[in-house]
Amino acid sequence: MKQLYHVLGAKQFAREELEQLFDAAREMEEIVARGGDRRHEGRIMTSLFFEASTRTRLSFESAMHRLGGGVIGTENASQFSSAIKGETLEDTIRIISGYSDVIVMRHTEIGAAKRAARVADIPVINAGDGAGEHPTQALLDAYTIRKEFGKIDGLHIAMVGDLAYGRTVHSLSYILANYQDVMVHYISPNNVRIPDNVKKYMDEKGIRYAETNDLDSVAGSIDVLYQTRIQKERFPSVEEYEKASGQFIVDAELLDRMRKDAIVLHPLPRAGEITEDVDSDPRAAYFRQAVNGLYIRMALIDKCITESRG
Amino acid sequence: MKQLYHVLGAKQFAREELEQLFDAAREMEEIVARGGDRRHEGRIMTSLFFEASTRTRLSFESAMHRLGGGVIGTENASQFSSAIKGETLEDTIRIISGYSDVIVMRHTEIGAAKRAARVADIPVINAGDGAGEHPTQALLDAYTIRKEFGKIDGLHIAMVGDLAYGRTVHSLSYILANYQDVMVHYISPNNVRIPDNVKKYMDEKGIRYAETNDLDSVAGSIDVLYQTRIQKERFPSVEEYEKASGQFIVDAELLDRMRKDAIVLHPLPRAGEITEDVDSDPRAAYFRQAVNGLYIRMALIDKCITESRG
Amino acid sequence: MKQLYHVLGAKQFAREELEQLFDAAREMEEIVARGGDRRHEGRIMTSLFFEASTRTRLSFESAMHRLGGGVIGTENASQFSSAIKGETLEDTIRIISGYSDVIVMRHTEIGAAKRAARVADIPVINAGDGAGEHPTQALLDAYTIRKEFGKIDGLHIAMVGDLAYGRTVHSLSYILANYQDVMVHYISPNNVRIPDNVKKYMDEKGIRYAETNDLDSVAGSIDVLYQTRIQKERFPSVEEYEKASGQFIVDAELLDRMRKDAIVLHPLPRAGEITEDVDSDPRAAYFRQAVNGLYIRMALIDKCITESRG
Numbered sequence: 046m047k048q049l050y051h052v053l054g055a056k057q058f059a060r061e062e063l064e065q066l067f068d069a070a071r072e073m074e075e076i077v078a079r080g081g082d083r084r085h086e087g088r089i090m091t092s093l094f095f096e097a098s099t100r101t102r103l104s105f106e107s108a109m110h111r112l113g114g115g116v117i118g119t120e121n122a123s124q125f126s127s128a129i130k131g132e133t134l135e136d137t138i139r140i141i142s143g144y145s146d147v148i149v150m151r152h153t154e155i156g157a158a159k160r161a162a163r164v165a166d167i168p169v170i171n172a173g174d175g176a177g178e179h180p181t182q183a184l185l186d187a188y189t190i191r192k193e194f195g196k197i198d199g200l201h202i203a204m205v206g207d208l209a210y211g212r213t214v215h216s217l218s219y220i221l222a223n224y225q226d227v228m229v230h231y232i233s234p235n236n237v238r239i240p241d242n243v244k245k246y247m248d249e250k251g252i253r254y255a256e257t258n259d260l261d262s263v264a265g266s267i268d269v270l271y272q273t274r275i276q277k278e279r280f281p282s283v284e285e286y287e288k289a290s291g292q293f294i295v296d297a298e299l300l301d302r303m304r305k306d307a308i309v310l311h312p313l314p315r316a317g318e319i320t321e322d323v324d325s326d327p328r329a330a331y332f333r334q335a336v337n338g339l340y341i342r343m344a345l346i347d348k349c350i351t352e353s354r355g
Numbered sequence: 356m357k358q359l360y361h362v363l364g365a366k367q368f369a370r371e372e373l374e375q376l377f378d379a380a381r382e383m384e385e386i387v388a389r390g391g392d393r394r395h396e397g398r399i400m401t402s403l404f405f406e407a408s409t410r411t412r413l414s415f416e417s418a419m420h421r422l423g424g425g426v427i428g429t430e431n432a433s434q435f436s437s438a439i440k441g442e443t444l445e446d447t448i449r450i451i452s453g454y455s456d457v458i459v460m461r462h463t464e465i466g467a468a469k470r471a472a473r474v475a476d477i478p479v480i481n482a483g484d485g486a487g488e489h490p491t492q493a494l495l496d497a498y499t500i501r502k503e504f505g506k507i508d509g510l511h512i513a514m515v516g517d518l519a520y521g522r523t524v525h526s527l528s529y530i531l532a533n534y535q536d537v538m539v540h541y542i543s544p545n546n547v548r549i550p551d552n553v554k555k556y557m558d559e560k561g562i563r564y565a566e567t568n569d570l571d572s573v574a575g576s577i578d579v580l581y582q583t584r585i586q587k588e589r590f591p592s593v594e595e596y597e598k599a600s601g602q603f604i605v606d607a608e609l610l611d612r613m614r615k616d617a618i619v620l621h622p623l624p625r626a627g628e629i630t631e632d633v634d635s636d637p638r639a640a641y642f643r644q645a646v647n648g649l650y651i652r653m654a655l656i657d658k659c660i661t662e663s664r665g
Numbered sequence: 666m667k668q669l670y671h672v673l674g675a676k677q678f679a680r681e682e683l684e685q686l687f688d689a690a691r692e693m694e695e696i697v698a699r700g701g702d703r704r705h706e707g708r709i710m711t712s713l714f715f716e717a718s719t720r721t722r723l724s725f726e727s728a729m730h731r732l733g734g735g736v737i738g739t740e741n742a743s744q745f746s747s748a749i750k751g752e753t754l755e756d757t758i759r760i761i762s763g764y765s766d767v768i769v770m771r772h773t774e775i776g777a778a779k780r781a782a783r784v785a786d787i788p789v790i791n792a793g794d795g796a797g798e799h800p801t802q803a804l805l806d807a808y809t810i811r812k813e814f815g816k817i818d819g820l821h822i823a824m825v826g827d828l829a830y831g832r833t834v835h836s837l838s839y840i841l842a843n844y845q846d847v848m849v850h851y852i853s854p855n856n857v858r859i860p861d862n863v864k865k866y867m868d869e870k871g872i873r874y875a876e877t878n879d880l881d882s883v884a885g886s887i888d889v890l891y892q893t894r895i896q897k898e899r900f901p902s903v904e905e906y907e908k909a910s911g912q913f914i915v916d917a918e919l920l921d922r923m924r925k926d927a928i929v930l931h932p933l934p935r936a937g938e939i940t941e942d943v944d945s946d947p948r949a950a951y952f953r954q955a956v957n958g959l960y961i962r963m964a965l966i967d968k969c970i971t972e973s974r975g
Contacts, residue, residue, distance in 0.1 A: 081397045087701045089730050091723065100450060103401065103427050107454035110399050110425040115730040117723050119740060120429065130894070132934035140720060140933065143956035144727035274440070313450065314442030336453035391707045410760060413711065413737050417764035420709050420735040430739065584750070623760065624752035646763035 050352035055219035069344035083113030089145035092118025108342040168349035183216030203230040206273035209237040222250040229254040234289035360662035365529035379654035393423030399455035402428025418652035478659035493526030513540040516583035519547040532560040539564040544599035670972035675839035689964035703733030709765035712738030728962040788969035803836030823850040826893035829857040842870035854909035
């Protein structure tokens with residue numbers, strides 16, 4: 046049985062590995078600036094998206110191309126004919142394994158990536174599994190913070206929005222738990238608060254955090270405002286949704302009350318929760334953040350292929 | 356801010372640039388005959404199709420591969436998960452820009468390509484924007500005419516069918532307006548006549564044209580018969596549609612009345628408006644026209660990447 | 666007119682060609698083990714799937730990438746916009762021909778691949794045409810048998826399940842008809858028996874076969890058990906389906922009654938007709954079979970491109 050390096054969840058990363066990964070991502074930036082390289086020419090990545098996520102998929106596929114590799118895949122579960130015929134995920138993965146060198150997988154069910162990794166004989170990268178984890182998003186978020194501030198230790202970070210169902214804030218919390226003197230503010234409507242299991246993890250790791258539904262009170266003290274989408278369907282009525290979401294709009298006015306060296310992040314897509322008048326402010330880091338996804342994913346694909354060979 | 360060369364509409368092309376483009380397309384024919392080359396190895400094209408257009412998409416993707424490049428993309432808007440979540444086109448383009456070196460975009464809305472070009476930091480090629488323009492189709496049409504006749508100046512060209520909604524005839528008119536002594540016959544049912552703004556443009560450029568709904572009367576004198584599909588849904592009743600579309604069938608009988616050195620073009624797909632007995636006539640140039648799309652698109656992709664670099 | 670080598674149906678293969686193909690597939694295994702090669706760099710394959718078949722498509726696309734080539738294509742007919750607009754298959758193929766070097770085509774209609782080959786000026790590989798044929802599946806099945814036993818001559822092979830509509834058992838029968846002293850057991854519910862035209866072909870070729878609905882009676886004597894899915898929708902009622910399908914489950918108990926050197930095959934996906942407790946038995950050859958699809962398809966693509974050139 047050969048050794049495989051998978052990317053399944055944010056908790057698998059200890060600080061030293063994170064630092065190595067961020068250094069590798071930095072190198073990838075330089076490689077892309079030079080037009081990519083051909084180090085994985087002849088290698089194939091399978092994009093196995095059982096749920097559409099065009100942005101994430103394109104980012105991974107671009108990453109593989111920039112490393113010289115090829116891509117096969119499927120855009121959407123509804124196209125995956127074997128699943129329709131009743132095939133188990135395990136059977137699908139066993140067979141797909143034979144066709145490529147790394148699988149990038151998005152699935153609707155929690156734990157799907159782990160199930161895949163159990164039977165695959167090539168590395169698996171979790172590109173989101175239902176309400177579970179989205180580790181590559183969290184890694185690019187953390188990479189962006191380190192790049193913007195030169196460090197993560199000591200920063201005050203507010204995560205804003207739907208913290209119950211937004212898997213990226215869970216994964217990002219697990220990553221941040223590796224750093225020193227971090228303070229996390231969880232800011233959400235009352236019905237979509239950060240889950241207990243995340244708080245428990247932070248407690249175990251000795252990370253300070255606070256919960257509130259008052260963004261204004263912390264706006265002036267934080268280094269990072271991590272905004273997310275609030276999903277309408279979580280609320281009992283449109284009125285309650287509008288009341289809740291209206292509390293957490295990031296606009297030019299809020300920005301005025303923030304520190305001059307703070308940054309605003311968002312996993313994107315946004316749908317009104319950051320207004321367009323924020324875009325031109327240098328503290329609006331979400332488009333810089335988006336392109337960092339390419340470098341992190343290049344570094345992860347490279348690591349999966351390299352550390353799983355030989 | 357770097358200089359970007361976009362392909363947004365047919366009006367952007369002056370005669371000199373057209374001639375250079377056609378020369379480049381001719382070179383691409385030779386390159387394809389030799390099996391393609393690798394000049395854009397490591398470069399990536401994004402196929403961003405918010406509306407399915409398999410033929411056009413495959414033609415662009417083939418073009419990029421023949422130049423050695425890679426392709427990422429999405430077949431269909433309904434798959435584009437960020438748009439479904441309410442993301443603006445501008446946000447999508449800002450992010451996709453970071454993943455590749457050129458964007459080929461098909462959209463359902465007029466002006467979408469221009470909006471994309473405004474925020475992209477890589478070149479954008481308009482592969483059709485709603486009832487707006489389809490410049491690469493018009494360029495391949497004009498290239499076909501020049502190749503078949505060795506010139507465009509002085510030719511008599513009939514455009515037939517739905518001239519109101521058929522965007523290719525608009526774009527082709529703008530291209531032809533660069534040439535000398537061209538005469539255009541617009542031949543359509545009364546309810547889908549060529550729009551005033553196209554006629555106004557032709558007037559300004561001093562191009563002769565005539566409007567009629569009588570194909571037979573001009574068949575004997577024209578050099579180029581550019582046939583298009585008449586879309587059933589434009590007509591108030593099936594009877595009226597059948598009466599209108601029946602007037603404009605190109606069949607062996609019509610061909611008998613045409614000049615021996617004339618040609619028949621069609622942007623394809625066809626649905627009965629050119630009968631199959633025409634296919635074997637050497638004047639049936641529509642399949643030769645289709646493959647010219649590959650060479651023109653290779654030339655355009657090459658130009659976009661080359662002139663946007665450095 | 667240039668010579669084209671197409672793969673349209675299983676009957677086109679005589680024994681000598683099969684042996685050459687199997688030797689080529691064996692070489693492809695070694696090439697994949699070394700990380701693929703670049704022999705078809707710059708060549709393009711079009712994946713033209715008018716019906717979703719993710720597994721088969723990915724297998725072909727992986728094959729082309731392992732040979733250094735590029736891939737363009739469409740996942741699903743419902744996306745194929747020209748067909749929606751009423752274009753004939755022949756027109757589609759004439760145009761697509763200009764974009765690539767080989768077409769792999771899955772279609773819902775019997776005979777579609779042959780119609781495509783008639784107008785294409787590049788080679789066509791039939792990846793399944795309705796209830797017609799699926800020759801590349803049959804070739805990988807036969808390759809698996811030869812690899813597992815070192816021969817095909819003299820083997821006793823049971824085909825189990827829906828033999829009326831399961832096109833792979835038809836194609837496999839035609840391949841097996843090239844070998845000596847083969848004995849085929851057709852084992853099916855009464856309403857989905859092997860068609861007369863297949864039996865007639867076997868008679869003409871002098872191949873021994875028997876029909877039964879009793880799997881248990883032959884389990885102890887066969888070398889190969891080729892299991893297939895029984896499709897629920899073929900049966901008048903759920904009760905009759907369950908009665909029929911229940912007869913033909915391959916489980917650990919059945920395996921106990923089989924020869925120690927027998928193998929179990931399945932074209933996959935499975936949906937309960939081979940239980941998971943069989944997977945760990947060395948006689949369960951269906952996952953080895955699946956990966957053989959890659960090598961056979963590499964050999965076929967290579968043959969199509971090489972023998973159609975020059």
